[in-house]
Amino acid sequence: MMNRTFFAPLAFTLGLTAAVAASAQTLTMGVRGGPESLDPHFSALGSHAEAAKHIFDTLVWSGTDLQIEPGLATSWKPIDEDTWEFKLREGVKFHDGSDFDAEDVKFSIERIPVVTGPTTTAIYVRRVASVDIIDPYTLHINTDGQAATLPNDFIRLFIVSSDAAADYSTPETASQGFNSGAATIGTGPYKFVSWVPNGDLVLERNDDYWRGMGAWETVIRKEIPNDSSRLAALKAGQVDIINYVSSVDYLALERDASIDAVTGDSVYIMNLQLDQREETPMVRAIDGSDLDENPFRNILVRQAIDQAIDRETMVDIVLEGLGRPANQMMPPGFFGSNDSIPMSEYNPDRARELLTEAGYPEGFEVDLYCTADRLPGDAAICQGLGQMLTQVGIKTNVNAISRTVYFPAQARLDYSMFMNGWGTLTGEASYTLGGLAHSNDPEVKLGAFNRIQYANPEVDMLLQAGAKMMDPVERRATYEEAMEKVMADKAYISIVQLQTVWAAQAGMLEFEPRFDEDTLAFFITPAS
């Protein structure tokens, strides 16, 4: 690293060509989080998958806008109600020179439920009942019932070598085999060199990569969790690119000519969630006495809350412009997002009228809970919400707390009104609506994250039907309809879509932001 620090000013004086020539060898990325292990099947955490994508390929690739594209599978189609056929890419080689074929895919799918950690990767193969190898490059995947979104599930299905990982596929041996490099044999753009947990992941180029050769001979992925430290490392020339620049730093960077900032839309949308149970714990009258009923069950109250929120101010003031007002739980353009849903109008007077109509002329008091350390701006949005709601008469006590406390309490249904972000990482609606908007019903495996006991029978019906529709046009229309109904009920009130900022040494790199916020060395190129 010392070399780079000395080299940076030198290259500057020698001119741009020297700078590019020097940096074309090595790319050093400063990232916020890292993998928990180098076993790609251990965790479904975003930073884990991001690191794994450098070494391993997925069966189905998700592109910059989360559209699904061929990966190690070149094509797929349903051949009957509960079977999908996947054709595999021929001529792909693992880093150790062995051939990739159907055996590796079957091995990887069957390995996942055995070795997964608590951030369970079992979700990627939850619909798989069994795998049949038809020939070395054709697979039949039998599902438990109709699984229309199976290819979407496979965007983080990493393929490991069935030979190299054979001995490292029990919970006890997996991390050891992969962390040491013995089993870390993938087909991806970079080969494993070394890894220090929470430190540096060092990679070298895979010259035989099927997508073509990467631009960097060596890639170093440095974990720097503190936002200020990450930016300092960039400014000091220790790293070439960093992710997750905070909104405060972003303002300062706009005046700094030596650093380029790149902003990208994120999949994360902040949703306010209103408990729909008959009895809700954290609501009371202004004088502290109990209310006769849960006010959030009244649609007028929910509409009042929706109209009390000034989304433009949230974006411009609270998020320093790093976001967009949101009207539904997914960004526009995603599979199942509905363009006809209107943006909620900010109208505090109307909100007060609605509260009066609903029988709360004096308003009421509620405790609002939010995460404070999970996504950029979450605590600030929470405070903004508190002020806006209090202005229309709903006295809101803001509690922006650590996710460590928030999520377990949310799962226990301790809260009445709460807000956290939700990212539609697969780019399609069954992921989001299936988890949040269906009533919580283990029988049909839907609604696991519906922590407000929201239940709309029409929505339930649409979501169950949509999960079985193999025709994408029909399915899309079904999810759009479901989305419209859910948002009209206003038990979930979407507030803002977040944006993410990357920063790099000025004029050095070309890089297209991805919706899922991944920072992937293969897709970063030296500036031409």
Next chain:
Amino acid sequence: MLGFVIQRFLQAVMVMAVMSVIVFFGVYAIGNPIDIVIPPDATQEIRAEAIRRLGLDRPLYEQYFIFITNLLQGDMGRSFVYNVPVLELIGGRLPATLELVLISVISATVLGVTLGIYAGYRPDSWVSKTIMAVSVLGFSVPSFWVGLILILFFAVNLGWLPAGGRGETVLIWGTAWSFPTLNGLSHIALPAINLALFKLAMMIRLARAGTREIMLTDTIKFARAAGLSEATILRRHLLKLISIPIITVFGLELGSTLAFAVVTETIFSWPGVGKLIIDSIAVLDRPVMVAYLILVAFLFVTINFVIDLVFALIDPRVRHGASA
């Protein structure tokens, strides 16, 4: 002496047992770690399966009993988050913290005691007054802020030292250490200074107070009357007499810095145990938290024990008191 050792040992076991109970039950009270780490598209069934795999579906007393049984067989369990044995996980991070802490605590002590003795020996000189003024800063400025300023000044503006990370390491006895390489040392410098500042200030104040007190005693007068040189008096008599509180504080600081260098490790991205424990708390990785705090309790008991032994070696009053 043997009785003393046994008593200390029993004390250590008690502290560690209490610690394990508090942490175990405290973490349980916060909530289910699964709900923090589970991916958002998991079904109810997958969630239940994940909970079962970690044994979190069993009653708490049973979980604790299993933990204690394994512990007595020398197995501290596996991290929920990293899926490696906890001891291996902590052991892997310990060298990084150890070298950082030893370098900073030892240099703070050597420099602090030297400056402190000077300030106590010549209390009225302007150098002493400067030393004391600077030591106030060391106490009062928060260390995370100092850390960021150090980075800003030495790494970003001047570009002399790296902004974070561990740099080159060499393997000694199978573990990676940074201090033997020049590059590694350049990475240690800033975090070590950051960690050392508070301790330096404290050592200066302790040494100065001790010096001022001892210089007025008969011991020094007699030593001077015996014609010993000032340097010999300072080295042979004064240093020994002021060292009891300094060693006590040294030990405690060593322990607490080893255990809780969290802020510095986070700001400088130093992959040590402090960062590990903070990450583990964030996701309620109970095996790591319990094991770590038990080890910390053990560390403190050990350090206190060693300090008691050192007292006896250094100060004849303690030695004779103990044998009487």
